[in-house]
Amino acid sequence: xxxxxxxxxxxxxxxxxxxxxxxxxxxxxxxxxxxxxxxxxxxxxxxxxxxxxxxxxxxxxxxxxxxxxxxxxxxxxxxxxxxxxxxxxxxxxxxxxxxxxxxxxxxxxxxxxxxxxxxxxxxxxxxxxxxxxxxxxxxxxxxxxxxxxxxxxxxxxxxxxxxxxxxxxxxxxxxxxxxxxxxxxxxxxxxxxxxxxxxxxxxxxxxxxxxxxxxxxxxxxxxxxxxxxxxxxxxxxxxxxxxxxxxxxxxxxxxxxxxxxxxxxxxxxxxxxxxxxxxxxxxxxxxxxxxxxxxxxxxxxxxxxxxxxxxxxxxxxxxxxxxxxxxxxxxxxxxxxxxxxxxxxxxxxxxxxxxxxxxxxxxxxxxxxxxxxxxxxxxxxxxxxxxxxxxxxxxxxxxxxxxxxxxxxxxxxxxxxxxx
Amino acid sequence: xxxxxxxxxxxxxxxxxxxxxxxxxxxxxxxxxxxxxxxxxxxxxxxxxxxxxxxxxxxxxxxxxxxxxxxxxxxxxxxxxxxxxxxxxxxxxxxxxxxxxxxxxxxxxxxxxxxxxxxxxxxxxxxxxxxxxxxxxxxxxxxxxxxxxxxxxxxxxxxxxxxxxxxxxxxxxxxxxxxxxxxxxxxxxxxxxxxxxxxxxxxxxxxxxxxxxxxxxxxxxxxxxxxxxxxxxxxxxxxxxxxxxxxxxxxxxxxxxxx
Numbered sequence: 001x002x003x004x005x006x007x008x009x010x011x012x013x014x015x016x017x018x019x020x021x022x023x024x025x026x027x028x029x030x031x032x033x034x035x036x037x038x039x040x041x042x043x044x045x046x047x048x049x050x051x052x053x054x055x056x057x058x059x060x061x062x063x064x065x066x067x068x069x070x071x072x073x074x075x076x077x078x079x080x081x082x083x084x085x086x087x088x089x090x091x092x093x094x095x096x097x098x099x100x101x102x103x104x105x106x107x108x109x110x111x112x113x114x115x116x117x118x119x120x121x122x123x124x125x126x127x128x129x130x131x132x133x134x135x136x137x138x139x140x141x142x143x144x145x146x147x148x149x150x151x152x153x154x155x156x157x158x159x160x161x162x163x164x165x166x167x168x169x170x171x172x173x174x175x176x177x178x179x180x181x182x183x184x185x186x187x188x189x190x191x192x193x194x195x196x197x198x199x200x201x202x203x204x205x206x207x208x209x210x211x212x213x214x215x216x217x218x219x220x221x222x223x224x225x226x227x228x229x230x231x232x233x234x235x236x237x238x239x240x241x242x243x244x245x246x247x248x249x250x251x252x253x254x255x256x257x258x259x260x261x262x263x264x265x266x267x268x269x270x271x272x273x274x275x276x277x278x279x280x281x282x283x284x285x286x287x288x289x290x291x292x293x294x295x296x297x298x299x300x301x302x303x304x305x306x307x308x309x310x311x312x313x314x315x316x317x318x319x320x321x322x323x324x325x326x327x328x329x330x331x332x333x334x335x336x337x338x339x340x341x342x343x344x345x346x347x348x349x350x351x352x353x354x355x356x357x358x359x360x361x362x363x364x365x366x367x368x369x370x371x372x373x374x375x376x377x378x379x380x381x382x383x384x385x386x387x388x389x390x391x392x393x394x395x396x397x398x399x400x401x402x403x404x405x406x407x408x409x410x411x412x413x414x415x416x417x418x419x420x
Numbered sequence: 421x422x423x424x425x426x427x428x429x430x431x432x433x434x435x436x437x438x439x440x441x442x443x444x445x446x447x448x449x450x451x452x453x454x455x456x457x458x459x460x461x462x463x464x465x466x467x468x469x470x471x472x473x474x475x476x477x478x479x480x481x482x483x484x485x486x487x488x489x490x491x492x493x494x495x496x497x498x499x500x501x502x503x504x505x506x507x508x509x510x511x512x513x514x515x516x517x518x519x520x521x522x523x524x525x526x527x528x529x530x531x532x533x534x535x536x537x538x539x540x541x542x543x544x545x546x547x548x549x550x551x552x553x554x555x556x557x558x559x560x561x562x563x564x565x566x567x568x569x570x571x572x573x574x575x576x577x578x579x580x581x582x583x584x585x586x587x588x589x590x591x592x593x594x595x596x597x598x599x600x601x602x603x604x605x606x607x608x609x610x611x612x613x614x615x616x617x618x619x620x621x622x623x624x625x626x627x628x629x630x631x632x633x634x635x636x637x638x639x640x641x642x643x644x645x646x647x648x649x650x651x652x653x654x655x656x657x658x659x660x661x662x663x664x665x666x667x668x669x670x671x672x673x674x675x676x677x678x679x
Contacts, residue, residue: 078562081645082493082498082645088648088649089652092649233678238674241667241671241675244667244671245664245667245671248660248663251660252657255656255657256653256657258653259649259650259652259653259656260465260653262649268568269567271566271567272559272567
């Protein structure tokens, strides 16, 4: 661990026995060289980490006041809103923080998709990210059940029932998940226990994610490797201050929603206590699940629907081997860019279709969008890697970034990168 | 190009939020006709409750609604928010009798209500409520303004929505026509009529006035911390704006030698 120096006697004493300061310096300090050309889209990784911390802190405070029992859960949440000091603030931060966590992570993922951050040598980094996404989804789903409102209850019922599609053991699996013969007190209890546990598992995988990241460092908007010291700058102070500014803007948006539209992203039905005898007119999940919900419902067969839904995320695991183009950044891939935009539109269409009743035109649209989702990964990306002619790549990061880099860029060899 | 992409992501986010918003309004429109949109004092960044309206709404609730609808999450002590003094609250609480106990002899006993008591429910259990109301359970009203899309406007509309049904409308036995209720058939009979209450402050008690005051009151019962929330929000946003400015300046300074 070279490079780290301190004159502080205490730091030196600790560092000698446990080199934690040089470890930090190499992780997020001046000892971690980063590409000099990272755009603001690279803020969303650290932002996701900070959001996770916000969620854990507010969640622990809420858990001190919450009662995980079908007879008291709804009431205890209202007690938090009314009688606990600043309980309304903590709960609204946690409730909206969940949505913002997904906004941040989705932007983080789409950034990775566009700039080819999943390509060699960062495949494992990408796959760990997909694991985090799956864990987040499970955690968010179980968290939404805890207030024990109508959508909590019926959402839990619909989602747990999906497992009944498993051949032979389906019914037994569902009973095992419920801890009874319907969604009831045992279900609520275990969901609370798991909702408290899983964020810490996420923290563990995040540490692995960062570990894998630091092996080769961040990808960058140009998508070519750093070739020397002129291409990189130390993480601290450059990216610490940039991340801090991004965090400020993020908090500004979060605060605007928490203080002025705290229930905007929620569903009114969840302010009605859970009632197993009355089904809501439309059972809709939280907005961040809508695209996957649309995929699930677009396939008439239950088992195939479940497989397609899980498959839509599982496919991300093998993405590094579906897109075989050696060029990472979409900036140099004109056709890929076009299809990337189409894919983003497809995701939004799926989300909207998921919010509509699964019938008529919207069902038809959801089916087309679902098909396109898989075609994008299974057909378009593999074909593009063969048939697309990428634009010439700059020879190094510092060339187009440094002032006057435009001139030397013209002198760079203007040959498209050979296919590997 | 980089800015273009960031803009693209922002646009995507905006489109998604827009879609979300459309979903909500589409849902509302699909289930009922457009609701009359009132101007509420609690809307907007500096919104506050209108104390006089809240007190009138409380009066209508106590004299009209409370016969069938509970208000489980409101205690008499909470009425301080409406501008009542401690003595007034004590007097209001004393009007109800509460079953307490067991006492030292193991017996339950009745006593005068205290400010710490919650509003008494009209029925001892859901079965009794259903039996007394032809099978329909009158829902608790504490959270109603948040449990319906566009809550305050919906509650106001529902109260003024008891009109004559269209000629070809078939009304089921025991239900009433309401222009704004989803499906138009509601078990609750028209609760408000002209001068159903005599307002303590002399405001003419028209159906629309009472409906407005009730909806205002129920917004408070659903979101009693709204004023505290909005007041704190302004301070937080101003702080964060300044903080972002400082951070941006710091970023510019640190990055000056890179660009």
